[in-house]
Amino acid sequence: MTEIVMSAPRARGLFVLTAHPEGCRVLAERQWARAQAGFEAPLAKAAGKTALILGSTTFGYGSSTAMALRAAGFERIIGVGYETPPSFRGEKLAMSSPGWYLTGALHAADPNWRTYFADAFAATTRDRVIADLKAQGEQVDLVVYSVAAPRRSHLGQEWNSSLLVMGDPLEVVGLDFKSGQLKPIAVEAAHEIQVEHTRRVMGGDDLEMWANALLYSGTAAEGMTVTALSYIGPKLAPVRRMYWEGALGAAKQHIDATTQALNERLQSAVGGRAFTVMNPAVVTGASVAIPAMLRYISDYLGCDEAGQGIYDDPLDVGLHFAHSLYGDDEVWRSELDEEERLRLDQHELEPKLQEAIAALWEEQGEADPPEVTARGLARFRTEYAQLFGWEVEGVDYEAPCVPDSTLGEAEHVFDLIQSA
Numbered sequence: 394m395t396e397i398v399m400s401a402p403r404a405r406g407l408f409v410l411t412a413h414p415e416g417c418r419v420l421a422e423r424q425w426a427r428a429q430a431g432f433e434a435p436l437a438k439a440a441g442k443t444a445l446i447l448g449s450t451t452f453g454y455g456s457s458t459a460m461a462l463r464a465a466g467f468e469r470i471i472g473v474g475y476e477t478p479p480s481f482r483g484e485k486l487a488m489s490s491p492g493w494y495l496t497g498a499l500h501a502a503d504p505n506w507r508t509y510f511a512d513a514f515a516a517t518t519r520d521r522v523i524a525d526l527k528a529q530g531e532q533v534d535l536v537v538y539s540v541a542a543p544r545r546s547h548l549g550q551e552w553n554s555s556l557l558v559m560g561d562p563l564e565v566v567g568l569d570f571k572s573g574q575l576k577p578i579a580v581e582a583a584h585e586i587q588v589e590h591t592r593r594v595m596g597g598d599d600l601e602m603w604a605n606a607l608l609y610s611g612t613a614a615e616g617m618t619v620t621a622l623s624y625i626g627p628k629l630a631p632v633r634r635m636y637w638e639g640a641l642g643a644a645k646q647h648i649d650a651t652t653q654a655l656n657e658r659l660q661s662a663v664g665g666r667a668f669t670v671m672n673p674a675v676v677t678g679a680s681v682a683i684p685a686m687l688r689y690i691s692d693y694l695g696c697d698e699a700g701q702g703i704y705d706d707p708l709d710v711g712l713h714f715a716h717s718l719y720g721d722d723e724v725w726r727s728e729l730d731e732e733e734r735l736r737l738d739q740h741e742l743e744p745k746l747q748e749a750i751a752a753l754w755e756e757q758g759e760a761d762p763p764e765v766t767a768r769g770l771a772r773f774r775t776e777y778a779q780l781f782g783w784e785v786e787g788v789d790y791e792a793p794c795v796p797d798s799t800l801g802e803a804e805h806v807f808d809l810i811q812s813a
């Protein structure tokens with residue numbers, strides 16, 4: 394093991410290459426403590442249950458939902474995420490992923506947490522997870538599909554997803570992460586093929602294969618619930634066009650169709666159910682990549698700071714999810730919309746907040762953003778850095794740390810990527 398001082402991150406563009414091990418560990422522990430504080434007592438309906446979380450390894454929705462479910466009383470969490478071990482170029486740390494350290498921290502505190510570092514889209518991953526379930530005599534009560542990926546390979550084909558609009562190209566004044574200035578962005582219109590490729594990556598095909606594999610192998614528990622995380626967002630035109638009416642939205646609408654079909658299948662096969670969960674916009678690795686979202690989420694964070702609305706972070710949303718599904722009174726039934734989707738985005742879509750955000754978008758120049766947006770961007774930057782273990786309060790970034798901690802079967806981590 395190597396001891397080094399990591400006082401600043403290495404980055405390529407927006408992507409941070411080197412996560413800080415101690416920062417990630419401290420953040421993971423704080424989040425776990427917060428998750429536990431979210432329940433006065435374990436929820437009776439969660440007791441003894443097993444969750445399979447696909448896309449569980451970053452400081453995003455997957456891990457937060459997993460922490461909330463475990464704290465609610467789930468007996469076992471099985472996670473899948475695409476993570477690789479820290480790597481060196483000579484003596485220099487080349488890459489270290491926050492997911493490696495986050496997973497290490499969560500597993501250190503909990504023998505009932507099992508994670509596969511693997512390609513969730515690969516049939517070999519499904520086969521292995523199911524073989525292990527069978528070998529242990531376990532069944533899955535809840536699937537949370539939280540994969541956000543730029544590409545997918547399946548049966549020798551490779552598809553890449555696009556962050557493009559449909560119809561006419563979009564010209565919009567967005568926010569530049571680096572300079573903090575308002576800046577025009579042009580977003581091209583997707584070709585039909587690009588829309589189809591995006592659907593192949595972020596649509597429901599893979600979710601359906603996982604649900605079928607669990608059903609056909611007898612590892613779906615009686616009453617199994619399948620959920621897929623999604624986003625619809627506000628009516629604000631540039632965000633609506635960029636997301637729900639764009640190539641990504643077409644994929645998410647395919648997820649809706651998939652969960653509707655799965656709902657019927659699960660009901661008749663195991664008395665279970667399936668639905669999409671509409672989560673709110675948050676600061677994660679996935680959201681920073683979407684043009685116009687940076688400005689919108691900065692506005693949202695700024696309005697929250699100004700007392701004009703409530704921002705829920707991924708753990709708040711995970712806790713809401715666990716209470717809604719497993720608390721008394723089956724609250725989730727009253728949180729379904731007309732399309733039978735679970736709505737956890739109520740705070741984001743509050744009309745007062747949306748009016749305040751829309752007013753901020755009236756600023757269309759190329760200049761400093763309104764003060765509320767600037768304050769929101771400052772918070773966005775901090776929260777974004779924290780996703781990689783940086784800028785975490787109380788962490789001494791001048792102290793030596795160990796970036797190449799081991800993580801293997803002893804810690805219930807199965808690295809199918811390295812062993813392939």
Ligand SMILES: NC(=O)c1ccc[n+]([C@@H]2O[C@H](COP(=O)([O-])OP(=O)(O)OC[C@H]3O[C@@H](n4cnc5c(N)ncnc54)[C@H](O)[C@@H]3O)[C@@H](O)[C@H]2O)c1
Pocket residue numbers: 447448449450451452453454455473474475476492511512513514538539540541542543622623624671672673674675676677678679680
């Ligand atoms: N970020 C938002 O604002 C937001 C809002 C609403 C809904 N959502 C939805 O929530 C879900 C999760 O998004 P997030 O923001 O938490 O993203 P994230 O980038 O933080 O997490 C994505 C997860 O997917 C995993 N992953 C990526 N490719 C994989 C592969 N090939 N095999 C296995 N795992 C893989 C990553 O390892 C990670 O664990 C997505 O469906 C997203 O659309 C996000």
